[in-house]
Amino acid sequence: xxxxxxxxxxxxxxxxxxxxxxxxxxxxxxxxxxxxxxxxxxxxxxxxxxxxxxxxxxxxxxxxxxxxxxxxxxxxxxxxxxxxxxxxxxxxxxxxxxxxxxxxxxxxxxxxxxxxxxxxxxxxxxxxxxxxxxxxxxxxxxxxxxxxxxxxxxxxxxxxx
Amino acid sequence: xxxxxxxxxxxxxxxxxxxxxxxxxxxxxxxxxxxxxxxxxxxxxxxxxxxxxxxxxxxxxxxxxxxxxxxxxxxxxxxxxxxxxxxxxxxxxxxxxxxxxxxxxxxxxxxxxxxxxxxxxxxxxxxxxxxxxxxxxxxxxxxxxxxxxxxxxxxxxxxxxxxxxxxxxxxxxxxxxxxxxxxxxxxxxxxxxxxx
Numbered sequence: 001x002x003x004x005x006x007x008x009x010x011x012x013x014x015x016x017x018x019x020x021x022x023x024x025x026x027x028x029x030x031x032x033x034x035x036x037x038x039x040x041x042x043x044x045x046x047x048x049x050x051x052x053x054x055x056x057x058x059x060x061x062x063x064x065x066x067x068x069x070x071x072x073x074x075x076x077x078x079x080x081x082x083x084x085x086x087x088x089x090x091x092x093x094x095x096x097x098x099x100x101x102x103x104x105x106x107x108x109x110x111x112x113x114x115x116x117x118x119x120x121x122x123x124x125x126x127x128x129x130x131x132x133x134x135x136x137x138x139x140x141x142x143x144x145x146x147x148x149x150x151x152x153x154x155x156x157x158x159x160x161x
Numbered sequence: 162x163x164x165x166x167x168x169x170x171x172x173x174x175x176x177x178x179x180x181x182x183x184x185x186x187x188x189x190x191x192x193x194x195x196x197x198x199x200x201x202x203x204x205x206x207x208x209x210x211x212x213x214x215x216x217x218x219x220x221x222x223x224x225x226x227x228x229x230x231x232x233x234x235x236x237x238x239x240x241x242x243x244x245x246x247x248x249x250x251x252x253x254x255x256x257x258x259x260x261x262x263x264x265x266x267x268x269x270x271x272x273x274x275x276x277x278x279x280x281x282x283x284x285x286x287x288x289x290x291x292x293x294x295x296x297x298x299x300x301x302x303x304x305x306x307x308x309x310x311x312x313x314x315x316x317x318x319x320x321x322x323x324x325x326x327x328x329x330x331x332x333x334x335x336x337x338x339x340x341x342x343x344x345x346x347x348x349x350x351x352x353x354x355x356x357x
Contacts, residue, residue, distance in 0.1 A: 006202055026198055028206075044201070050208035065198050071191030072203045075210040099263040101270070123264060125352055130316045131208055137340075137353055144274040146356045149340060151315050 004073045005029050006065040007041065013061055019053050020045070020091030028068070030054065030080055042080070047094035050131040054086050094154075096134055100124040101160040104138075104152065111156075114148040121160060129154060182248040183307075185231060189220035189242045194345040214316035216242050221345025222319055223250040225307035232314050250347030254301035260354050261289035275355045278337075282329055296354060299325050300341060304349050312340070319343045322356060 001007065009016065009025045016022075027043040037059050045051035068076070079085060096102060100123070104111060107118040115138075116122075122138035133151040140147055192207065193199045200221075207217045216236055224231035226246065234244050265275050266286035279285075284292060300323045303309055312320030321343060324336045340352040 006198060008198070026202055028202060044205045046201075049201075049205050049214075052205070052209070066196075068199060069191050069193060069203055072206050075191075075206050079206065079209050099259060099267070123270060126317060130214060133316065135317050135352075137356075139270075139273040139275070141272055142274040144278045144355055146340070146353065149312075149320065149352060149356070151317060 001029055001032075001039070001059060001062065001064050003029055003031065004068065004076055006068055007039075007062040008065055009043070009057070009061060010063045011061045013057065016043075016055055016057065019055060019089060020093060021053060021055060026065070027057075027062075028076055030076075042076070043091075045091040046128060048092055048129040048132060051088075051092050053088055053091050055089065092132070094129060096124045096129075096154070096157070096159060098124055098127050102134075102136060102152075102157040103160055104156060105158045106156045108156065111150070111152065114150050116148050116150065116152075120147070125149070182246055183226055184247050184249050185224055185226045185244040186247045186250075187219040187222045187224065187232075187234075187242060188245055189216045192217050192220035194221035200345065213237060213240070215314050216240060218316060218318040219314060222343045223247070223252075223347055224311075224319075224343070225309075227307070230307060230309065230311050232311065232319055236314075249305050252301050252305045252347040252349065254297040254304065254341070254349050254351075256293045256296045256300070256351035256354070258289050258293045260351050261292050262286060265354055278355060282327055282332075282335060292354070296325055296339060296351060299323070300339065300349060300351070304341075309341075317342065320352065321349070325354070 007027050007029055009023050012023045021043050025043050027041040030040045030042050032039055038056050039059060041055055041057050043053050101121060102124060103121045104116055104118055120138050122136040124134050125137050126135035132154050134154060136152045137149045138147040192203050204217045208214055264270055265279060303323045309321040309323050312322055321341050322338050323341055325339050327335045329335050337355045339354050340356040341349045342352055343349055
């Protein structure tokens with residue numbers, strides 16, 4: 001394994017599961033901790049694109065996937081040099097899953113222009129969020145017609161059991 | 162890019178011809194089409210780095226090379242995307258069966274009226290496998306024929322609408338407007354079997 005190569009978490013590790021990092025999570029090797037058989041890994045949240053968590057992992061718990069494009073490696077290097085890079089140590093928990101019913105909890109211009117107002121209910125149509133936003137399809141009552149298929153911030157939604 | 166350059170590129174697009182393949186493939190630098198893990202990591206890093214998520218989602222997607230069927234390009238000032246002339250893709254349409262079992266025919270969503278519309282055609286939850294296969298067949302044929310309506314593009318990707326037709330003995334031809342997402346490598350995935 002080499003720095004900035006892509007890996008996948010092979011085994012469940014209790015310390016990582018507590019951070020929301022489960023087996024099969026993709027990651028990037030950031031640095032090798034000499035003489036320990038461990039790596040500092042940047043894991044990518046599969047439930048929220050753009051979210052990540054940095055953790056120390058034993059090499060035996062990782063599967064090497066391969067190299068990344070040069071552009072991506074350059075951006076990883078720059079990201080890893082940010083002062084707050086190592087502050088992200090756990091995944092943001094996902095409040096929703098696909099096919100959950102949700103209700104819009106706020107009125108905002110970006111939703112209103114799509115015809116969606118506070119109190120309207122919709123269905124979560126994606127497996128994961130992107131930068132904290134979920135794909136929601138809002139439908140009219142009774143007609144079968146959709147009002148909008150839009151990305152909505154997680155904090156603007158409430159789960160309807 | 163200044164406003165004159167931007168206007169010039171738009172004008173060129175209006176009069177562009179000569180794409181004998183009739184299709185274009187969208188390309189954003191640094192975003193591979195596959196393998197899946199490489200694309201996911203590249204997009205996630207691009208998100209952290211501030212790249213336009215709409216553009217990274219578009220990378221690898223195929224569109225018919227007509228203004229009404231292909232997203233506008235460039236999408237913004239400083240857009241890193243290109244459109245590459247190409248042939249019709251080897252398309253695959255995928256409709257998760259849960260779109261029927263957990264959404265259309267779900268008791269939870271019955272009030273939206275979609276289940277009733279399917280039931281009027283004689284379909285019930287047990288027909289989900291048939292419906293999934295039929296949606297995939299018709300959607301694929303229509304996509305590669307350019308018989309789709311372009312919807313909006315956001316961070317999740319580009320949307321298209323495709324009419325799925327059923328012949329009813331009493332009602333004749335009934336069409337449902339379904340919603341799909343274009344994915345890389347000629348794949349389209351169903352967002353909703355009935356958008357209205």
